[in-house]
Amino acid sequence: xxxxxxxxxxxxxxxxxxxxxxxxxxxxxxxxxxxxxxxxxxxxxxxxxxxxxxxxxxxxxxxxxxxxxxxxxxxxxxxxxxxxxxxxxxxxxxxxxxxxxxxxxxxxxxxxxxxxxxxxxxxxxxxxxxxxxxxxxx
Ligand SMILES: [Ca+2]
Ligand SMILES: [Ca+2]
Ligand SMILES: [Ca+2]
Ligand SMILES: [Ca+2]
Numbered sequence: 059x060x061x062x063x064x065x066x067x068x069x070x071x072x073x074x075x076x077x078x079x080x081x082x083x084x085x086x087x088x089x090x091x092x093x094x095x096x097x098x099x100x101x102x103x104x105x106x107x108x109x110x111x112x113x114x115x116x117x118x119x120x121x122x123x124x125x126x127x128x129x130x131x132x133x134x135x136x137x138x139x140x141x142x143x144x145x146x147x148x149x150x151x152x153x154x155x156x157x158x159x160x161x162x163x164x165x166x167x168x169x170x171x172x173x174x175x176x177x178x179x180x181x182x183x184x185x186x187x188x189x190x191x192x193x194x195x196x
Contacts, residue, residue, distance in 0.1 A: 084109055100126075112136050133158065147171050157183050 080089035090106040099121030114131035128142040148171020154164040163180040179189040
């Protein structure tokens, strides 16, 4: 499921990037923050927050400046472990790799950007959801 979402994400992204700006925020001579402006007005910020040369944070903004996608490597092991997907009402879904094996094992669905609608978990990390909980949606 995660791969399909990813594919759609990239297919909906214009392939032509207008401009990339690289920044060296800690003055060590290596770029650690990149800002890309795309032809359709959206923007992407990529950050290497611990300056080890490996990107650990990506944030995308739509043409109106609203966040529409984020990914983080919170434990800085080089693998992205948390993804945020945004819709019209703000944050819609969070996907988490809680054991650092590179595979999502928690899916959280939200409404109105902050209320939990439901979640699914793969508690034994075999790739199959084994726990689901639904909350009220309104
Ligand atoms: Ca730097
Ligand atoms: Ca890093
Ligand atoms: Ca990680
Ligand atoms: Ca996992």
